[in-house]
Amino acid sequence: MKMKAFFSKLKDIRLNRWQRILLIIVLAGIVISAPYIIEDNYVLHILILCGIYVCLTLSLNLIIGWSGQFSLGHVCFYGMGAYITTLLITQQNMGFFQATLLSTLLTSIFAMLLCLPTLKLRGDYLAVITLGFGEVFRLFLTNAVDLTKGPAGIPNIPDPVLFGFEISSKQAYFYFIAIVVAVFLFFMKRFNNSGFGMAMMVVNEDDIAATALGINVVKYKLWGFVIGGGMAAMIGSFYAVYMGMISxxxxxxxxxxxxxxxxxxxGMGSIPGSVLGAVLLTALPEVLRSFSEYRMVVYGALMVIMMIFRPEGIWARSNRMLNEYKIRAFESVKK
Amino acid sequence: MFFQHLINGIIVGGIYAMVALGYSMVYGVLQIVNWAHADVLMFATFIGLILATKLNMPVLVMIILAAAFAAILGMSVERVAYRPIKSGNRKMAVLVSALGMSTFLQNLAQLIFGSTTRQFKAIESKTYMVGGLSISNLQILILVVTAIMLLILYILVYKTKVGVAMRACSVSVNNAKLMGINTNLIISGTFAIGAFMAGVAGILIGVYYSAVYPTMGYLLGMKAFAAAILGGIGSIMGSVLGGFIIGIIECLGAGYISPAYRDAFAFLVMIVILVIRPSGLMGAKRIDKV
Incomplete structure (x- = not known):
């Protein structure tokens, strides 16, 4: 109960403009100085992984939390982005930037095609269809040896060159992913406050009421998959060049x-929640490393315990905010 | 060759059907997907392996004991991971809790039994030739056990009082409670029956492929789940039908098209059927919102 009160108090804090700018400057300072303070490359690697998962969680949350479609095959978009970018870089000698743009575009189109026949499905059925797509995709990767080199994967992906800088060290990758996370967070924040994002959330809450408001339900469901899939593909591209090989x-x-x-x-549909969830679940296995072989057992048990005590997630979207959104979505549609 | 593939498909399909029933029955009563089902199956198979190799038990006794263990484990999973979750977006919370349970069981098995693949030779394998088709005594055993299990389940659900209570719960748990049915008991019972069937299926598939390992539940569980969805989750007849369809298509696809994509056929068929008929082959059409 105490924790609940603490969180709800934390959630109700509203910063004014200067406080917000100050917060951003402090956070930026921490991020910029982090690679100088942390000398252990392994810790840096974990931080980069945290960044990757924060972005992935945001993109999946857009599909699950905002557009309300339960996708269990997000890895399909993530992997598709990684593989298309890798193939474009290694076989077509394309630059990282162009390759990422193209793979994001292609993955978004694929996401839309995947979404089209599944629009009339909901809940668990949609989950299983997306899961099936993910599984078929993995089998394709494993078996289409001519294209993907099969289970061995594609090695030696060159480091990207962006604006004349070659990104190769862990420090450089850390700054790179920090910028990407910042851009993603900014985008999600803007998206969340836009009429578009609010309309999507209303579709999620009650699609019949949304129809009555004049919101085109199909359009928003499609866009959920398209944007979420595209974001995942971008991160997949980053993952490919960062790891240097994919399988x-x-x-x-x-x-x-x-x-x-x-x-x-x-917490579904919550931006701070996505960050917390991603960092927690990425860092937890590393923190539990001292338990060595017991760590995954403890990890599983902790997931169960957390869901029993906080079934709505650590940082759930508050109802007050949701009501605000509904009113504003209605107003933005009325215009 | 066609009939050979068909026979293989029916045998694998029977096992899928038994596992699918566990998913389907739990979904029918609680509208949740029991993701830890496949791991309960794996645990039971390991117990069966130990009973058979360390204690030299006869096969039938071993199967029954291991499946009983699975039933207890299945009930405990429901008690620990599903029942305490009451508020929030319950469906999602239960999902993550179930995934946590699945991780827990899988890694616990790795700790206790090791992560290597173990052989499971409970019965000497003999192959008979019948009219140009080869069929082994293992396959006959699987067919017989599957048939008996499905028959028992049918009688239990459609001919007994407990079955009536279970079907009442699957229509509406709250209304069943009002009618004086001890719904908690029925839910536990549903988990126990599903896990029992899964335990039997796990041992049969472990003996059939002579391989037991901590992640064996994953692909088997996925395909069985695909079968349950394909037949219409919540429907008992549908799950059995779905299991056989998935098994047969998988074996025909592996035989005629490409063995490398063997596992993909199950999912492709499921996707196609769901797109054409969203509630599954025999699933009742439900209206979620009006």
Missing amino acids: PTSFAYAESIKMVSMVVLG
Whole structure:
């Protein structure tokens, strides 16, 4: 109960403009100085992974939390982005930037095509269809040896060159992902406050009421998948160049499950929740490393315990905010 | 060759059907997907392996004991991971809790039994030739056990008082409670029956492929779940039908198209059927919102 009160107090804090700018400057300072303070490359690696998962969780949360479609095959978009970018870089000698743009576009189109036949499904059925797509995608990666080099994966992906800088060290990658996370967070914040995002949330809450408000339900459901899939593809591209090699094992079903756990644990439709969930579930196995072989057992048990005590997630979207959104969505549609 | 593939498909399909029933019955009563189902199956198979190799038990006794263990484990999973979750977006919370339970069981098995693949030789395998088709004594055992299990389940659900209570719960848990049915008991019972069937299925598939390992539940569980969805989750007849369809299509696809994509066929068929008929082959059409 105490924790609940603490969180609801924390959630109700509203910063004014100067406080917000100050907060951003402090956070930026911490991020910029982090690689100088942390000398351990392994810790830096974990931080980069945290960044990757924060972005992935945000993109999946857009599909699950905002557009209200339960996708268990997010790894499909993530992996598709990684593989298309890698193939474009290694075989077509394309730059990282262009390759990422193209793979994001292609993945978004694929996401839309995937979404079209599944629009009339909901809940668990949609979850299973997306899960099936993820599984078929992984089998394709494993078996289409000519294209993807099969289970061995594609090695030696060159480091990206962005605006004349070659990004190769852990420090450089850390700054890179920090910028990406910042852009994603900014985008989600703007998206959340836009009429578009609010309308999507209303569709999620009650699609019949949304129809009555004059909101085109199908359009918003489609856009949920398109935007979320595209974002995941971008992060997939980053993952590919960061790791330097990709193989189908990185895009197995367990990854999708991990992402869904992060979304639900953090809180559906909540931006701070996504960050918390992603960082917690990425860092937890590392913190539990001292338990060595027991750590995954403890991890599973903790997931159960957390859901029993906070079933709505750590940082759930508050109802007051939701009502505000509904009113504003209605007004934005009326215009 | 066609009939050979068909027979293999029916045998694997029977096992899928038994596992699918566990998913389907739990979904029918609680409208949640029991993601830890496949891991309960794996645990039971390991117990069966130990009973058979360390204690030299006869096969039938071993199957019954291991499946009983699965039933207890299944009930405990419901008690620990599902029942305490009451508020919030319950469906999502239960999902994550179930995934946590699944991780827990899988890694616990790895700790206790090790992560290597173990052989499971409970019965000497013999192959008979019948009219140009080869069929082994293992396959006959699987067919017989599957048939008996499905028959028992049918009688239990459609011919007994407990079955009536279970079906009442699947229509509406709250209304069943008003009619004086001890719904908590029925829910526990549903988990126990589903886990029992899964335990039997796990041992049969472990003996059939002679391989037991901590992640064996995953693919088997996925396909069984696909079968349950395909047949219409919540419907008992649908799950059995779905199991056989998935098994047969998988074996035919592996035989005629490409063995590498063997696992993909199950999912592709499921996707196609769901797109054409969203509530599954025999699922009742439900209106979620009006």
